[in-house]
Amino acid sequence: MSARARLACALAWLALLLAVGTWLSQTLTVSGDLRRFLPDARTPEQRLLIDELGEGPGSRLLMLALSGADPDVLAAQSHAMREALAGDPRFSFVANGADAGLDAIPERLRPYRYLLSPTLDAQALDAAFLGEALEARVQDLGSPTADLVEPLLPSDPTLETLALAEAWMPAHAPRTLHEAWFDRAGTQALLLAETRAAGFDPDGQRLAVDAIEAAFAAARGSTGSALEISGPGAFADEIGTRTAREARWIGTVDSVGLVLLLLLAYRSWKIPLLGVLPLASAGLAGMATLMLLFGDRVHGITIAFGFTLIGVVQDYPIHFFSHQRAGLSPWHSVRRLWPALATGVAATCIAYLTFLFSGVDGLRQLAVFTIVALATAALCTRFALPGLIDPAQRDAAASPRLLALWQRIERLPRPRWSLLALAVAALAVVALRPGEFWQNDLSRLTPVPEPLLQRDAQLRDELGAPDVRYVLTLQATDADAALGASERLRPALDALVAEDAIDGYDLAARYLPSAARQRARQQALPAPDALQAALDAALADSPFRADAFGPFLADVERARTAPPLQAADLAGTPLATRVEGLLLAGDGRATALVSLTGLRDVDAVARVASAHGAQLLDMKQASESLVADYRVRILGALALAALALVATVWFALRTPRRVVRVLLPMALTTLLVVAVLRAVGVELNLFHLVSLILAAGLGLDYALFFEHAGEDRDDQLRTLHAVIVCSLMTLLVFSLLALSSIPVLRAIGSTVALGVVFNFVLALLVARAPVGAGPVAHAGTPREAT
Incomplete structure (x- = not known):
């Protein structure tokens, strides 16, 4: 050819x-779902952790802060952004403090307000109660709140909808200015947005962030205000952007370097x-x-x-x-x-x-x-x-420079017992170096800068967002039983708030009472004739017309006879998002979650949980146990891999001396890499382990080709040329990764770069056979193929 x-x-x-x-x-x-790189959960804590990491509301929550303008301007921008994002299908919930409770209950569920509200637990819907309510409404209509109250009056003279809105407000709601949430200083407008995309869906989170930025650009105008986005989705977007940026410059440098190296090596x-x-x-x-x-x-x-x-x-x-x-x-x-x-x-x-x-x-x-x-x-x-x-x-073997290098290498002493001493020293470093050996904290692998994490914690505090580490769980046979267990726990939780052990809490029963509680409230609702009589008595001394409250009578009767509201009935409403995040059902079991805000006394919460059949879960501990289980599986796989590798090399070489010469550099390199990492205070993580496999594969190749060269000086020179080029190429790639700001890439790069250096040196000194008197012709050399 x-x-x-x-x-x-x-x-x-x-x-x-x-x-x-x-x-x-x-x-x-x-x-992009990282849960596929996690082992199967074996404990309730681990199962909950995996579910919450990917699908829980905490992983889908974005916190927005607007700053750089007057409060009234920021509030107007906040309302504009909320209106734009509320209709965006990429978001399931957007709140900024403006009528949050009213928006939570769509029109089709408004009659259920009497079953959702705790008012009737202590108050009868009689003439006296209705009379007080109507008197208060007369005063409301003459106040600045008239525009809010007037549309509700025909169907809700007791303003039960607003009572629910107040009951559903966070325990420590943000400051409100111009009907929008602000920080305590009143200089930043705050919003909460919950994405439909899961926390481990980087593409979905990127689209959500793009939508927020577009809404802000439209609302900002020429005011000069600034937008800040925090939360897991924003961090995922930040990580993805930074990784792509570093990948571009690392890839560019690598490509140019590799092309130049190949051109230099082969001309x-x-x-x-x-x-x-x-x-x-x-x-x-x-x-x-x-x-x-x-x-x-x-x-x-x-x-x-x-x-x-x-x-x-x-x-x-x-x-x-x-x-x-x-x-x-x-x-x-x-x-x-x-x-x-x-x-x-x-x-x-x-x-x-x-x-x-x-x-x-x-x-x-x-x-x-x-x-x-x-x-x-x-x-x-x-x-x-x-x-x-x-x-x-x-011929690479004819290179004077390569020959001079090879001659210097030949003069180096061949290590024997010194290798044993080196191995013992490395083992001593690994065993005796103080500090943790394994890194179990997943947060240590995040490339998110510390200032951003601190800002995230500050925004969570301003918005009253729940604690992300601790959560209470109640197990039950089905969702309704879990709601009932949550209701029985509420008095004890209220006592914890009074004792200042926690600032507040949130649970699904706050939004969706159990069927038993709803039926009890239904029984407290009067029959149509009784309610009409009570309303007539209340209207006797009222300026309202007698026929003004027909929708109210209809709503009460519908609530009195309707089946209890269930979680499935909330589909497509903001309430569904809140309940689904706090009530997990499936596989014949249900788990009610209680999120905690401002947790100060962990022991007190744990005692209350134990006394009421609940469990306080430490998500940090659950993540560490999951990492530990993962590591055990990887180490088991590595042990089997080592045995399989030894068996394969033994089958190929058949001679113990040759097998040792090939495997010893790789094994000693692995030990030396671990020792160096430990000596400089690095805690090993899962990515170090997987990187050691790559380093071992490189070492095996170097040793095999040196062993294959035998005692032929020219073949050793050609192998030396190839190994130098291979080592330099690999070292360039992984040295750049070791300089990355991404902890995962840095762990991979530093591990493999060390492995390349040690493998190269040890393959030269151990796997390379002593050279004979001169070039050795290979027996049975076939004729040159055409």
């Missing part, structure tokens, strides 16, 4: 990859093009397999981290390029390299098979992606790349 034909085939391959990539980008649905503009083909093929094959097996459950982290893990496949074409030389067919060269390359691929793939049994959907996807990608890249290097590369005109 001519050089022009080879280049045409390479370009055609590249065009095919671009077409497949375009199709996959338009077809593949990527999930051919075609090598960067040919080198990217196996890697791109590997990534696209992995994504296509994920789409086939998992459909719309493919996680974005799987793809992002998977591409990082398959970075090892870049070594395959580089070893092939470095072993090319004049007079040797590319097909013959790749056949000679295939035993070492195939052993490394098989060992790594078998190791990743253990993740299929981890019980974690995200890790299973990661295993499938990596196995398919590694196998694809290896097969492309073996059966496609040799047909595209031009016959080499130069």
